[in-house]
């Protein structure tokens with residue numbers, strides 16, 4: 306590819322509205338162009354990166370026995386009604402109607418479609434297990450699309466689904482996909498950590514997320530992990546060993562105490578001279594338009610995904626002060642479960658289990674109750690956020706927290722879709738049984754962006770060789786100099802013949818401009834043909850470590866060919 310022909314425009318400055326580093330660089334280096342909020346065109350450089358991530362995924366998935374197909378992006382609402390998700394999915398599901406008034410939706414995921422595809426084709430246990438996958442667009446009307454490709458509304462996903470006759474068979478495939486994902490991300494130049502994750506409103510199922518750990522703001526998930534053992538989990542799933550708190554306050558007898566304008570936990574600790582963990586905090590939520598009060602220990606916070614699952618809701622948000630007043634008759638700061646337990650749903654967080662003689666809101670403005678004890682044994686559930694330093698649930702050592710970008714997800718679905726959709730096979734005894742299913746996703750576009758988050762410097766992107774749009778750029782310092790031009794062209798032809806993906810920067814521009822673009826775009830190798838060509842030498846730069854050496858053109862070619870061969874000795878992909 307000649308740079309003069311490449312469909313790319315690099316920008317001198319970062320676009321103003323981009324926050325995440327990958328978003329900034331992908332826009333500035335001419336990889337993507339925004340069409341609408343959370344919707345991007347993938348320009349030729351980007352398309353090559355995506356093709357490579359797809360191809361790596363394809364090779365590894367095929368090696369693991371999965372088969373590729375392609376399912377539609379536009380789906381009938383009827384199918385989603387059958388699975389029970391049409392209403393449950395919420396506003397992320399974009400719904401539309403065709404000219405015959407038939408309700409449709411844009412695929413946010415493909416469980417329903419794959420289940421209907423398998424139904425009637427996979428009829429016998431003899432055909433199982435089977436694993437089918439595709440690369441397809443998804444549309445999710447995300448409430449907050451941001452960070453460019455990291456959280457788009459339209460994005461590309463590899464999603465795969467497996468069908469089994471037994472749970473044991475699903476377990477085997479789950480491990481198989483786990484290993485496959487490790488290989489895929491490693492080949493893409495990304496280190497990932499598989500962490501336990503939330504498995505949605507159904508609960509009780511196994512799921513893991515593959516996280517790229519990062520300390521930047523673009524890591525939207527918090528990952529808790531133990532350094533002593535292998536425990537690691539997304540904050541929406543993480544648990545810790547909490548010591549049962551026995552309060553030793555001066556309030557050994559229950560009494561209502563005046564707490565004028567003392568509304569926060571901090572104010573209360575000072576005013577009543579108690580510790581945060583002596584206080585039972587009340588947090589009022591609205592879950593699908595119904596109030597839910599969470600009772601949680603004063604030093605803990607609510608984890609909203611856990612709460613959402615605990616109350617089987619689609620959407621939750623904190624109640625406003627006005628709503629709190631209306632629902633409880635009291636005021637924010639003095640709320641409590643006392644007196645309204647039979648009117649609204651109350652969730653007791655596990656952290657409050659075992660609390661004694663504690664302080665809580667009295668549900669009376671400007672008053673709290675002290676020396677209070679639970680009058681019965683509640684069904685305590687875990688809806689709290691783990692805090693760094695709390696003890697690992699497995700080994701008891703302290704937990705640490707870091708940010709993560711979820712690039713993949715594996716999930717044991719069980720019969721969640723096959724049962725309501727009545728998708729069955731016949732077992733050895735001729736009995737009809739719903740398929741036991743697994744599903745496995747990789748965010749292809751998000752993986753590309755995550756790679757930029759991890760691999761860049763002040764000057765631009767530093768692509769891992771395996772997913773770089775091109776392996777190498779050749780820069781003749783002065784294209785007007787005949788010898789430089791001729792040698793650059795010769796190197797270019799030789800590299801092309803050896804299957805290297807190469808760009809020749811044939812623009813009649815200053816060398817400085819070309820070097821800047823080369824760094825920004827992130828070519829892993831740069832061969833500069835300048836004055837030293839008179840001595841038969843070129844400059845060879847490795848983008849990842851900045852190392853520059855002066856060698857002969859043939860040596861430079863050898864180095865690049867060697868590096869490319871190491872990537873994948875059996876296959877060359879993405880022919881120029």
Ligand code: ATP
Pocket residue numbers: 414445447454455456457458460462711712713714746747748749750751752
């Ligand atoms: P998130 O929690 O980040 O919203 P998710 O868990 O809902 O993602 P899955 O349904 O597990 O996503 O989808 C599989 C993969 O698709 C994710 O692991 C992620 O890499 C990718 N993905 C999901 N949502 C988006 C998005 N809005 N933009 C880009 N990639 C996405």
Ligand code: MG
Pocket residue numbers: 514711713714
């Ligand atoms: Mg996920």
